[in-house]
Amino acid sequence: MIPELGHFALVLALVLALVQAVVPLVGASRNRLALMAVGRPAAQGQFFFVVVAYVCLTIAFVQSDFSLQLAATNSHSATPLIYKITGVWGNHEGSLLLWAMSLALWTVAVTVFSRHLPEAFVARVLGVLGWVSVGFISFLLVTSNPFERLLPAVAEGRDLNPLLQDPGMIIHPPLLYMGYVGFSVAFAFAIAALLTGRLDAAWARWSRPWTTVAWVFLTAGIAVGSGWAYYELGWGGWWFWDPVENASFIPWLVGTALMHSLAVTEKRGAFRSWTVLLAIGAFSLALLGTFLVRSGVITSVHAFATDPKRGLYILALLVIVIGVSLVLYAWRAPRLTGGGSFGLVSRETSLLANNVLLAVAAASVLLGTLYPLFLDALNMGKISVGPPYFEAVFVPLMTPVVVLMMVGPFLRWKTDGVSPVLRRLAPTLGAALVIGTGTAFAVDHVTWRTVLGLVLAAWVVLASLQLLGNRLRDRSGAARLSARLRAIPSAWWGMWLGHLGIGVFIIGVTLVGSLDATLDVRMKEGQRAELAGYSFVFRGVQDADGPNYDAARATIGLYRGERQLTTLTPEKRLYRAQGMPMTEASIDIGPLRDVYVSLGEQLEDGSWIVSLYYKPFISWIWLGCLLMALGGIFAAADRRYRRTAEHRSTAAVAAAGRAA
Amino acid sequence: MKPRSKRLMLVGGGVALLVAAIALVLSAFQQNLVFFHTPTEVAEGKAPLGKTFRVGGMVEDGSIRRAGDGLTVSFAITDTAKVIPVSYKGTLPDLFKEGKGAVVQGRLEADGVFHATEVLAKHDENYMPPEAAHAVEQASKAAETLSQ
Numbered sequence: 001m002i003p004e005l006g007h008f009a010l011v012l013a014l015v016l017a018l019v020q021a022v023v024p025l026v027g028a029s030r031n032r033l034a035l036m037a038v039g040r041p042a043a044q045g046q047f048f049f050v051v052v053a054y055v056c057l058t059i060a061f062v063q064s065d066f067s068l069q070l071a072a073t074n075s076h077s078a079t080p081l082i083y084k085i086t087g088v089w090g091n092h093e094g095s096l097l098l099w100a101m102s103l104a105l106w107t108v109a110v111t112v113f114s115r116h117l118p119e120a121f122v123a124r125v126l127g128v129l130g131w132v133s134v135g136f137i138s139f140l141l142v143t144s145n146p147f148e149r150l151l152p153a154v155a156e157g158r159d160l161n162p163l164l165q166d167p168g169m170i171i172h173p174p175l176l177y178m179g180y181v182g183f184s185v186a187f188a189f190a191i192a193a194l195l196t197g198r199l200d201a202a203w204a205r206w207s208r209p210w211t212t213v214a215w216v217f218l219t220a221g222i223a224v225g226s227g228w229a230y231y232e233l234g235w236g237g238w239w240f241w242d243p244v245e246n247a248s249f250i251p252w253l254v255g256t257a258l259m260h261s262l263a264v265t266e267k268r269g270a271f272r273s274w275t276v277l278l279a280i281g282a283f284s285l286a287l288l289g290t291f292l293v294r295s296g297v298i299t300s301v302h303a304f305a306t307d308p309k310r311g312l313y314i315l316a317l318l319v320i321v322i323g324v325s326l327v328l329y330a331w332r333a334p335r336l337t338g339g340g341s342f343g344l345v346s347r348e349t350s351l352l353a354n355n356v357l358l359a360v361a362a363a364s365v366l367l368g369t370l371y372p373l374f375l376d377a378l379n380m381g382k383i384s385v386g387p388p389y390f391e392a393v394f395v396p397l398m399t400p401v402v403v404l405m406m407v408g409p410f411l412r413w414k415t416d417g418v419s420p421v422l423r424r425l426a427p428t429l430g431a432a433l434v435i436g437t438g439t440a441f442a443v444d445h446v447t448w449r450t451v452l453g454l455v456l457a458a459w460v461v462l463a464s465l466q467l468l469g470n471r472l473r474d475r476s477g478a479a480r481l482s483a484r485l486r487a488i489p490s491a492w493w494g495m496w497l498g499h500l501g502i503g504v505f506i507i508g509v510t511l512v513g514s515l516d517a518t519l520d521v522r523m524k525e526g527q528r529a530e531l532a533g534y535s536f537v538f539r540g541v542q543d544a545d546g547p548n549y550d551a552a553r554a555t556i557g558l559y560r561g562e563r564q565l566t567t568l569t570p571e572k573r574l575y576r577a578q579g580m581p582m583t584e585a586s587i588d589i590g591p592l593r594d595v596y597v598s599l600g601e602q603l604e605d606g607s608w609i610v611s612l613y614y615k616p617f618i619s620w621i622w623l624g625c626l627l628m629a630l631g632g633i634f635a636a637a638d639r640r641y642r643r644t645a646e647h648r649s650t651a652a653v654a655a656a657g658r659a660a
Numbered sequence: 661m662k663p664r665s666k667r668l669m670l671v672g673g674g675v676a677l678l679v680a681a682i683a684l685v686l687s688a689f690q691q692n693l694v695f696f697h698t699p700t701e702v703a704e705g706k707a708p709l710g711k712t713f714r715v716g717g718m719v720e721d722g723s724i725r726r727a728g729d730g731l732t733v734s735f736a737i738t739d740t741a742k743v744i745p746v747s748y749k750g751t752l753p754d755l756f757k758e759g760k761g762a763v764v765q766g767r768l769e770a771d772g773v774f775h776a777t778e779v780l781a782k783h784d785e786n787y788m789p790p791e792a793a794h795a796v797e798q799a800s801k802a803a804e805t806l807s808q
Contacts, residue, residue, distance in 0.1 A: 235751065344670060356674060360681040367689060382696035382794060384714060386765075389692035393685050520750055522730040581754040600751045603730050611751050 003068050006056025007147040010097075013049035013104075014137040016042050020107075021130030024123035028195075036119050039126035040111040046133060047104035054101050057146055058088050067153030070094060070146050076159035076577050078548040086169045087160040092294055092310070093146035095173065099290065100136045102174070102181040107133070110185060110210075117206060124192035125185075132184050135317045143310045159548060159577035168228030176221030176248060180286040182214020183255060187283035190276045191325060194332045199276060204266035207279070209636040211262060212494075215255045216632035222248050223625035234583035234598040236518070236613040238621060241390045246369040247289035253362040254282045257355045264351050268340035268413060271352065273333045278355075280325045285362070287318050292369070343415030350408035357401045364393045395449065402456050402506070405499055406463040428466050432459035445514045453510030460503030464496060494635025498628045505624025511617035518614075520600070524607040532614035534595055535559040536568075541599075541608065549573045551584070554599050554608060558588055570599040570610075594618050694765065698795035700802065702768065703742035709768055712777075715744055716763040717795040724758055737764060737774075739799035748776040755781040761793065 020042035027035025057070070061084045066072040074091045075084055088094040107129045114122045140146065189207040193199045225245070230238045239245065258278040265275045291314040342348035368385040375381055410424050436455030440446050471492070472484050521529045523538035530536075537557040544553035551573040558565045571584040585598040593616045600609030696714045697707040707713055715737055723736040732749045735758075746764050756762055756779060766776035 234754075344666060344673075349670065352674070353677060356678055357681065360678065360685065364685040364689075367685065371689075382714075384694045384696065384765075385689070385692065386694055389688055392688035392692060396684055397681060520731050583754055598751070603726065607730065609730060609751060 002056050002059050003147040006053040009049045009052035013046050016046040017130050017133035021134050025127035028120045028123040036123035039123050043107045043111050043126055047108045050101050050104045061088050066157050069148040069150040072150050072154050072157045074160050076157045083165045089173050090160050090164045093144045096140050097146050102177045106185050124195050125188045128188035128191045139313050143313050162575040162580050162582045172224045175217050179214055179218025179221045183282040183286045185210040186279045190279035194328050199272045201266050204262050208262050209641045211259055212632050212636040216629045218252050219629045223622050227622055231585055234585050236596045241387045243369045244293050246365050247292045250362050250365050251282050251285040253358050254285055257358040258282050260351050261355050270340045273336045284322045345416045345418055347408055347411040347413050350404045354401055354404045361397045409467055428462040432462050450514040453506055457503050457506040464500045491635050491638035494631045498631025501624045501627030504620050508617045508620030512615055515616045519612045521610055522607045523610045531612045549575045568597045570597045572599045698798050699739045699742040699744045700799055702744050714765045719758050719762050721758050739795040741799035744774050746774045746776050748779055753781040
């Protein structure tokens with residue numbers, strides 16, 4: 001009964017999405033307020049019914065209703081409750097329902113936080129979002145109905161893939177989806193602006209907080225996914241350039257470019273057509289990511305579907321979205337001439353150069369991800385493009401990006417001179433060269449990559465400090481430091497933190513790349529192994545069975561000299577329902593290094609293969625991402641974006657006061 | 661500088677940057693492609709010696725042996741037609757098993773043994789690495805043509 005209710009709710013949601021897609025757009029074009037006003041309630045109703053459908057599906061999973069096809073293939077009565085709940089998105093149908101729910105949630109957020117925008121503009125935005133909803137909900141209903149029954153029902157389910165039974169599963173997919181889908185709002189704003197032909201500073205100001213929040217979710221989602229892969233896959237890597245990771249990284253790169261380009265459009269009126277193109281691009285690439293991950297064209301833990309009909313449907317959706325937007329763009333873009341002019345040396349130029357580089361970086365990842373698929377589809381042989389390609393491309397492309405990122409904030413808008421800029425930057429640049437090279441010698445790893453990474457990281461940190469110092473000196477009117485700090489707008493802190501985060505990230509990537517150490521050893525009870533100044537004492541293996549798996553758990557003492565630091569307990573698990581083995585690593589996490597241990601196979605003589613890893617500064621990678629995400633939150637929380645709303649409400653209060 | 665020439669320089673600089681970046685990407689791409697060969701192709705000498713490539717197929721039953729150090733593993737990859745001996749040092753993926761699909765990346769050395777630096781198995785019980793499936797499929801097609 002409950003699954004049928006969910007199915008029915010989803011059909012109702014589709015109907016409301018259609019209303020939301022058609023009525024407000026008609027209203028906006030005919031200038032009829034009554035029709036435009038339908039947008040908000042229709043979107044809220046759509047959200048309500050999608051949530052009902054989602055809750056129904058979750059109830060079926062929690063109750064282990066194995067007459068539901070999806071629960072039977074992705075859940076088990078002995079699965080812990082939290083993985084019954086998260087198992088809902090651990091499969092193709094459920095994850096698409098989560099996609100549709102995030103979209104509905106973003107749409108409702110637009111209906112709530114858009115009171116200060118012109119009605120006709122909001123109507124167009126909701127209309128565009130409505131069409132995206134129609135696309136996805138109909139995709140669900142037509143090709144991937146999550147409420148399909150299994151008759152006759154089975155007694156026991158096949159359980160969720162053990163790789164997914166992990167805390168990472170609880171937060172990674174929702175964060176990533178909120179990021180992916182969030183770009184649909186930036187896209188809808190861009191299309192609405194193209195429809196009206198008004199691509200001005202106001203449009204850029206309205207889009208900016210939405211784009212930034214979506215970017216924050218995407219950043220956090222990617223970082224959590226990377227951390228999850230690090231401890232779950234059992235060999236200590238944090239990024240694999242796997243097609244699925246690339247699918248989320250490409251929209252991130254384009255989204256980063258979009259955020260910065262929007263800033264220029266708002267402040268200086270420049271780059272307008274480029275900004276629109278990026279907004280269309282970011283959303284199209286998020287859709288492409290969904291297509292790649294969900295269509296089964298690539299095999300990985302993330303690819304659930306193998307039904308070609310589904311892939312074709314998303315591909316068609318993608319073609320429609322890109323096609324319609326580009327036609328609209330081609331029609332309107334010629335009008336977008338003008339905008340603020342700027343000199344060769346100016347903040348605009350540095351932002352433009354970075355935009356171009358980020359776009360090329362995104363294109364290079366896209367090439368490496370799609371080319372093997374193309375060749376395969378055309379039956380021209382099988383190839384793979386691995387980490388060496390991406391590393392060869394990323395170091396030279398990202399080095400100028402990081403340099404420009406720190407130069408940009410020191411440049412003035414419109415025009416600046418070369419020599420004053422050099423004078424401003426020379427001291428920190430010199431100091432960074434000395435510190436970076438010195439550190440490389442100190443850790444005894446002098447390769448050009450290590451030196452480059454450390455110099456860049458040192459410069460990002462030093463230049464950030466200099467920037468903060470300048471900012472405080474500029475405002476020396478206020479006497480007290482605390483007052484001067486408080487006078488700095490939140491958006492500025494956002495920029496500062498985000499850029500500093502890149503510096504911290506580079507430190508982590510460089511040091512773990514240069515100094516990590518690995519050892520595979522064969523160990524028996526009482527045996528000792530040494531790695532990077534640490535000793536590991538193997539104390540034996542016991543049984544440690546969980547609710548739905550059997551496990552062998554090793555106990556390994558971690559020593560520095562004669563002092564015991566901790567005990568590590570890596571496991572080898574066998575999940576009963578699928579008979580699938582899993583390695584569960586054990587990690588001693590520290591601010592300056594992780595020590596990572598995973599348990600391999602047992603050999604005939606009773607000894608075990610143990611993999612030991614020393615990972616210096618690896619947590620700085622995620623600390624950097626956290627700072628970037630935090631920067632985004634600060635940037636989106638700037639008072640400027642709420643000013644119009646506040647302005648209007650104070651005006652309303654004043655008017656009410658006069659009336660009384 | 662006149663605004664016109666300034667604009668030209670800006671556009672020219674942008675185009676130069678773009679061209680340099682694209683050239684970099686394409687050359688890196690060319691140098692780092694890893695080709696895939698089936699065991700039959702390797703046996704026929706179509707795969708390059710001393711260059712990194714991938715081989716996929718099934719891990720032959722009864723072929724997994726561990727060397728004295730317990731860490732070096734040797735096994736054989738087959739597409740049911742030909743068999744390629746592989747040697748690998750390191751930990752194997754959880755789902756690496758005899759009779760199941762696997763893909764190995766590494767170099768074919770003069771001794772005729774494929775020295776793998778990476779071993780990939782499937783992510784869960786239901787899937788076979790597409791390259792491995794492809795190799796077996798090719799071999800069975802070839803067998804059909806031969807028998808006709």
